[in-house]
Amino acid sequence: MKALVLAGGTGSRLRPITHTAAKQLVPVANKPVLFYGIEAIVAAGISEIGVVVGETAEEIKAALGDGARFGARITYLPQERPLGLAHAVFIARDWLGDEDFVMYLGDNFIVGGITALVEEFRAERPDARIMLTRVKEPSLFGVAELGPDGQVIALEEKPRHPRSDLALVGIYLFSAAIHDVVATLEPSARGEWEITDAIQKLVDSDRTVRSTVITGYWKDTGNVADMLEVNRSVLEGIESCVEGSVDETSELIGRVRIAPGARVERSRIVGPAVIGENCLILDSYIGPSTSVADDCVIGGSAVEYSVILQDSRIENAGRVEGSLIGRSVQVKGAERRAHAHRLVLGDHSQVRIDK
Known part of the structure; x- marks a missing residue:
């Protein structure tokens, strides 16, 4: 056959x-x-x-x-x-x-x-x-x-x-x-x-x-x-395996797989989750049902129920959930929020702005 x-x-x-x-x-x-x-x-x-x-x-x-x-x-x-x-x-x-x-x-x-x-x-x-x-x-x-x-x-x-x-x-x-x-x-x-x-x-x-x-x-x-x-x-069936480094201030809960060369610092990971080779997870939260591919950086962010592809960076992005992020993507939070609104509105428009 x-x-x-x-x-x-x-x-x-x-x-x-x-x-x-x-x-x-x-x-x-x-x-x-x-x-x-x-x-x-x-x-x-x-x-x-x-x-x-x-x-x-x-x-x-x-x-x-x-x-x-x-x-x-x-x-x-x-x-x-x-x-x-x-x-x-x-x-x-x-x-x-x-x-x-x-x-x-x-x-x-x-x-x-x-x-x-x-x-x-x-x-x-x-x-x-x-x-x-x-x-x-x-x-x-x-x-x-x-x-x-x-x-x-x-x-x-x-x-x-x-x-x-x-x-x-x-x-x-x-x-x-x-x-x-x-x-x-x-x-x-x-x-x-x-x-x-x-x-x-x-x-x-x-x-x-x-x-x-x-x-x-x-x-x-x-x-x-x-x-x-x-x-x-698929993640529901993984076994815990830590081959990378996890510092003393970080916490791994449940079934978490950390690939060789990956570093987890001042972060919390709740499984099931996998972290690929040579990743850096810094000052972040990685929630259940998340896969992070090789060579990614996640800093100052929370990521849950998502797939992050190779060589991507998520920094100071707040909470990311239910997302599929491609290769070599950069997601960065703004350093400060704008306090002004710039509008171009047509006649008879109605706008609601939540403060």
Whole structure:
């Protein structure tokens, strides 16, 4: 069995972070979200991995290399434009050959890995198995309708009037049968080759399509709110480890990980939280569910439930909460507050100024 990992998306929902970085490499607990997927695939016994790449190909290649660090062999499959999940299968056809494969969206995160799912697929050998989870807004996802005995009846991509609340999770398992139906697809109204259309064709041709409803934790990390929530979830499982220096006036509470070269001075850190290598935390408070990447400086500030990327500085900024701050960012508080208001107001304006 092989694995096809999709890492070619542009990450529009994570802008401006993804203007200069691949969305799959935004860190969760100081490790790129893409790495969690690669590790889950290898843990399931799959070492041949094809990675579909687009505009951020060089950055993805620099991060993953040849796959040896993960115990895998990675082949890169260029996709000129992100034309849909089924299009990714189409361009990978020659590399996949006639082998079964798991398709994994590189910005998805699932707690517990995929080992059990892969083993079940290998044992039963259906033509496809899809992962489903119940969501509050199914119109934002691909949606599946199941029959009374759980068989897949119909699928639809981002329907205006969903027929169920079962959304497709970004992990699919296929036999080589998927290639025949993908070859017959035409672009949808969205201009993409929809994987839901391909799976529907399998259903319509009486192929075996099974589903697994996931009751555990799954997130598509495509927006800031979900990224922060995934970060919180991963941090809940960390163990305390202090490899940097913490002075006598500082306090660490709960599960806190301090990387080598980091310094904590006159500060209080309440876990779960991670502080990256060569960071300086000075006269500050770091609250729960916070990840601070390497080479950051936080001084005279309070940061909680946030992800701070590499080489950023937050100084005298008051309280920062629920934030995703990119690489090499500087956040500084003003030395003094202005006591005057400068206004340019149109006719008949109404203004309220809180003192």
